[in-house]
Amino acid sequence: MSAHALADLSDQLVVLAAAAYLLAALLLGAELASRAPWLGRAGVAVAVTGLAANAGAALTRALAVGRVPWGNMYEFSVTASAVIVAGFLAWVARRRDVSALGAFFVLPAVAVLGIGRLVLYARPGPLMPALQSGWLRVHVLAAIVGSSVLLLASIFSVLYLVADRLERRGAAPRPPLIAGGARTADPAGVQAAIAGYATAEAGEDAEAPDVGEVAAAPRRRLPAAATLDELAYRTAAFGFPIWTFAIMAGAIWAQAAWGRYWGWDPKETWSFITWVVYAAYLHARATAGWRGRGAAWIAVAGLGAWVFNFYVVNTVLVGLHSYSGL
Amino acid sequence: MAARGGPARQRLRRAWAEFRSMRTALVLLCTLAGASVLGSLFPQRPVSPDRVDGWLAAHPGIGPVLDRLGVFDVFGSAWFSAIYVALLAAVIACLVPRGRALARLLAAPPPRGGGRLDRYRSAVAFQAPGTPERAAATARRVLAGRRFRVAAHGPGELAAEKGYLRELGSILFHASFLLLLVGLALGKGTGFRGQMSVVEGDEAADARINYDVFTAGRFFGGGLPPFTLRLDDFTSTFRAAGQPAGFGSQLTVTGADGRVQRQRVTVNRPLTVDGVRVFQSDYGYAPWVTVTAPSGEVLSDGPVELLRNPDNEISTGAMRLPSLRPQLGLELTFFTGLRTPAQPGGGFQLVNRPQLDNPVLVAWPWQGDLRASRAASVFTLDVSRLRRAGPRPLVLRPGQTAGLPGGGTIALRSVRQYTVLTLARDRGVPVVGAAAGLILLGLLPSLYVRRRRVWVRAEPAPGGTRVELAGLALQGRLAFTAEFERLAGEVRAALGAPLSPARAPAAGGGAGEPGPAGGDGPGGRERDAGLLEAARAPSSGTTLAGDEPARAPGRPADPGGD
Numbered sequence: 001m002s003a004h005a006l007a008d009l010s011d012q013l014v015v016l017a018a019a020a021y022l023l024a025a026l027l028l029g030a031e032l033a034s035r036a037p038w039l040g041r042a043g044v045a046v047a048v049t050g051l052a053a054n055a056g057a058a059l060t061r062a063l064a065v066g067r068v069p070w071g072n073m074y075e076f077s078v079t080a081s082a083v084i085v086a087g088f089l090a091w092v093a094r095r096r097d098v099s100a101l102g103a104f105f106v107l108p109a110v111a112v113l114g115i116g117r118l119v120l121y122a123r124p125g126p127l128m129p130a131l132q133s134g135w136l137r138v139h140v141l142a143a144i145v146g147s148s149v150l151l152l153a154s155i156f157s158v159l160y161l162v163a164d165r166l167e168r169r170g171a172a173p174r175p176p177l178i179a180g181g182a183r184t185a186d187p188a189g190v191q192a193a194i195a196g197y198a199t200a201e202a203g204e205d206a207e208a209p210d211v212g213e214v215a216a217a218p219r220r221r222l223p224a225a226a227t228l229d230e231l232a233y234r235t236a237a238f239g240f241p242i243w244t245f246a247i248m249a250g251a252i253w254a255q256a257a258w259g260r261y262w263g264w265d266p267k268e269t270w271s272f273i274t275w276v277v278y279a280a281y282l283h284a285r286a287t288a289g290w291r292g293r294g295a296a297w298i299a300v301a302g303l304g305a306w307v308f309n310f311y312v313v314n315t316v317l318v319g320l321h322s323y324s325g326l
Numbered sequence: 327m328a329a330r331g332g333p334a335r336q337r338l339r340r341a342w343a344e345f346r347s348m349r350t351a352l353v354l355l356c357t358l359a360g361a362s363v364l365g366s367l368f369p370q371r372p373v374s375p376d377r378v379d380g381w382l383a384a385h386p387g388i389g390p391v392l393d394r395l396g397v398f399d400v401f402g403s404a405w406f407s408a409i410y411v412a413l414l415a416a417v418i419a420c421l422v423p424r425g426r427a428l429a430r431l432l433a434a435p436p437p438r439g440g441g442r443l444d445r446y447r448s449a450v451a452f453q454a455p456g457t458p459e460r461a462a463a464t465a466r467r468v469l470a471g472r473r474f475r476v477a478a479h480g481p482g483e484l485a486a487e488k489g490y491l492r493e494l495g496s497i498l499f500h501a502s503f504l505l506l507l508v509g510l511a512l513g514k515g516t517g518f519r520g521q522m523s524v525v526e527g528d529e530a531a532d533a534r535i536n537y538d539v540f541t542a543g544r545f546f547g548g549g550l551p552p553f554t555l556r557l558d559d560f561t562s563t564f565r566a567a568g569q570p571a572g573f574g575s576q577l578t579v580t581g582a583d584g585r586v587q588r589q590r591v592t593v594n595r596p597l598t599v600d601g602v603r604v605f606q607s608d609y610g611y612a613p614w615v616t617v618t619a620p621s622g623e624v625l626s627d628g629p630v631e632l633l634r635n636p637d638n639e640i641s642t643g644a645m646r647l648p649s650l651r652p653q654l655g656l657e658l659t660f661f662t663g664l665r666t667p668a669q670p671g672g673g674f675q676l677v678n679r680p681q682l683d684n685p686v687l688v689a690w691p692w693q694g695d696l697r698a699s700r701a702a703s704v705f706t707l708d709v710s711r712l713r714r715a716g717p718r719p720l721v722l723r724p725g726q727t728a729g730l731p732g733g734g735t736i737a738l739r740s741v742r743q744y745t746v747l748t749l750a751r752d753r754g755v756p757v758v759g760a761a762a763g764l765i766l767l768g769l770l771p772s773l774y775v776r777r778r779r780v781w782v783r784a785e786p787a788p789g790g791t792r793v794e795l796a797g798l799a800l801q802g803r804l805a806f807t808a809e810f811e812r813l814a815g816e817v818r819a820a821l822g823a824p825l826s827p828a829r830a831p832a833a834g835g836g837a838g839e840p841g842p843a844g845g846d847g848p849g850g851r852e853r854d855a856g857l858l859e860a861a862r863a864p865s866s867g868t869t870l871a872g873d874e875p876a877r878a879p880g881r882p883a884d885p886g887g888d
Contacts, residue, residue, distance in 0.1 A: 125567075125569070126565060126569070126571065128569065128570060129570055129571070129572045129573060129592070129593045129594075130593050130594070132572065132593070132594060133594040135594075230804060237773045237774070240769075240773070241766065241769050241770055241773065244765070244766060244769060245766060248762045248765075248766065251762070252759075253594075255755065256594055256595075256596060257593055257594050257605070258605065258607075258748070259519070259596065259603055259605040259607075259748045259749075259750040260519070260750065260752070261752075261755065261758065263372075263373065264365060264370060264372070264373060264401045265373065266366050269362050269365060269366040270362075270366060272362055273359045273362045273363060273366070276355055276358055276359040276362070277359055279355060280352055280355040280356055280359070282773075283348060283351065283352055283355070284352055286348065287348040287349060287352060289349065290349070290352060298356075305359075313366070
């Protein structure tokens with residue numbers, strides 16, 4: 001196939017992936033609202049299709065331009081959305097019962113892909129001289145993976161905050177369904193918890209007027225707040241070293257290309273800010289008085305830094321990274 | 327705590343404890359992030375001085391105040407340094423006791439288990455054949471095989487611990503930032519950075535006078551290594567659509583010791599000479615212009631460096647001829663690939679292609695007072711006391727000559743290119759690189775290594791030995807349940823004990839009573855247990871208070887963990 005045809009195919013696959021993600025988000029959101037498991041299965045299947053199209057888009061783009069597809073912000077977006085959805089699907093593969101939360105992961109991926117296609121789109125082309133380096137592969141791939149994983153961690157933190165609020169609002173600590181719900185580890189306790197859950201379910205109208213209907217419905221589908229907090233931490237702990245490495249690789253490249261490893265260019269500054277915020281999150285989670293909600297809010301600030309770093313810095317602030325497609 | 331010393335001393339101690347607490351570090355981290363935000367929102371003098379001037383011109387009221395506060399040089403300001411130095415001081419103050427605690431932990435054998443091992447959440451008991459001594463020796467072998475550090479506390483009793491790398495990594499991670507700062511200060515303090523432009527065929531010595539821009543650290547001795555650079559050739563290549571494909575300078579460098587290097591320096595391929603790195607930064611055009619006075623005297627003969635606009639590849643510059651009467655100034659515009667396609671309306675459209683395929687120099691003469699004594703950009707004329715001479719500009723192609731107003735001639739002999747090189751010496755780079763490596767090296771175990779303690783107690787029992795096993799996870803309890811079950815299974819298999827469900831009820835009581843054999847899929851149980859564990863343990867946590875029976879003796883206060 002000619003480079004032209006491949007590039008066109010890539011563009012079409014991006015649209016297909018975005019459409020599939022949107023449909024998957026709808027199905028998974030409907031699962032959250034209705035609890036129908038077939039919606040979850042269908043949503044996951046559509047998300048897998050979307051991921052395949054997304055990966056195909058990145059691959060055909062790479063073949064069309066004859067290099068790694070990470071030369072500008074549009075190409076960055078295409079790979080980042082694939083990493084986000086792949087991260088979510090990896091979670092679903094381990095715990096099928098969490099697919100109802102898929103909309104919270106697939107929608108950000110749609111946003112990343114959509115903004116990439118509509119705002120940041122760059123025609124396929126060769127790299128400008130400053131980007132012609134082996135470090136492009138190392139630095140940009142690490143940045144894509146690191147930032148996507150940190151984005152996932154922040155989403156877990158947001159979900160944790162929601163679950164935590166609902167759990168605190170619910171008067172009786174009724175066991176959440178997904179987490180198994182038992183407060184004890186022995187099989188008898190599990191049995192008792194399941195029985196208790198059934199009782200609570202049956203007697204809901206009569207005995208639990210203090211819990212709002214709206215609040216009660218998604219609560220049971222959210223994993224326990226503690227589980228989400230743990231997931232957020234582990235995801236951040238996975239993404240943080242990758243992000244650290246991405247910054248270091250960028251510094252090495254900057255040393256080779258510009259003769260200084262660090263120059264407080266806006267992109268460097270905001271990568272540093274993002275790093276500091278997630279470092280603060282990891283520390284806060286081990287600090288009395290900050291653990292839990294305080295730490296989670298820092299992770300939310302990390303999400304803000306992420307969005308600013310990727311969208312505002314490249315489009316509004318003038319810097320050495322501004323060549324990346326705009 | 328009993329009062330030691332006066333109340334003032336107590337206050338001091340409390341302040342010290344507060345300073346090295348994680349809370350202080352967190353607040354300082356957040357301050358550091360906030361200060362950096364400030365530095366990214368306002369233009370910064372070291373990065374873009376012209377934008378700072380623009381901002382100051384636009385805000386005459388608040389501008390100077392912010393300038394005094396260092397808002398336009400946040401990362402070089404005293405208060406920014408104060409934040410990170412304070413943060414580092416707090417970290418070091420915290421590291422010293424942590425290091426001591428780790429040393430103590432490593433010096434002593436793993437502490438003995440509690441009075442009743444069945445009180446631990448992960449506990450198991452079973453019957454095994456043989457003597458307690460044999461059971462303990464076997465368990466020791468299994469634990470050592472899983473890289474536990476094992477100590478015997480009396481016959482048949484073992485304590486094992488692993489995961490020391492976590493704390494070691496954490497200390498290494500934090501301490502490496504001190505090294506990073508040392509490298510940074512070393513590089514900035516003793517180094518220099520400058521830009522030099524060299525025209526093709528010219529040679530430039532590494533002397534301060536030859537730099538267009540030069541900044542040096544506070545402790546820079548001023549001794550530039552005496553090498554010389556010659557630009558043999560500059561090449562820039564373009565793709566069909568006109569985007570730059572690459573550019574580079576073919577340099578001949580003669581070092582202080584007379585050693586000659588010939589290398590093509592491109593954007594991502596610098597050259598090193600006498601400890602100075604030479605980077606390709608930019609390029610421009612330098613038309614070779616000869617100006618002759620009416621008398622026939624040659625007033626100027628050489629390449630004139632022009633300022634290239636990378637957006638349209640049009641270069642601009644100026645020439646001053648103060649010796650002519652009246653004084654003559656030439657406003658120069660240079661096109662690399664001038665095309666003038668006809669437009670439907672009858673006019674011409676001006677197109678400039680980036681390739682050097684149809685170079686044209688346009689010189690517009692001005693006469694009057696050049697105000698040459700005033701400092702001004704070499705690329706622009708101060709036309710406040712000049713008037714245009716002649717009705718139209720002089721258009722020159724290479725090899726052409728034109729008459730100047732008031733007599734004399736101007737000739738474009740050829741077009742040369744000049745290269746803009748960045749020269750920098752940073753002795754801190756190896757230190758910073760080593761620090762970065764150590765940061766990563768420390769970070770990984772500090773996040774992923776998990777501390778575990780396991781205790782074994784083997785006592786004589788009718789028909790053999792009763793073996794008790796208990797474990798405690800200081801991090802990652804979620805995973806430990808399954809991990810402990812595997813460990814217990816391995817010990818049991820090594821001892822030749824009959825297989826039966828390994829897990830004892832955590833609520834105490836019937837520990838050691840073998841549960842009903844078979845019947846439950848271990849996978850499913852592990853999974854359930856993991857999830858339940860998650861619901862129970864609020865975090866992978868650092869403090870164990872209230873979570874685990876308080877009977878584990880010698881349990882260290884977790885030194886900072888996650």
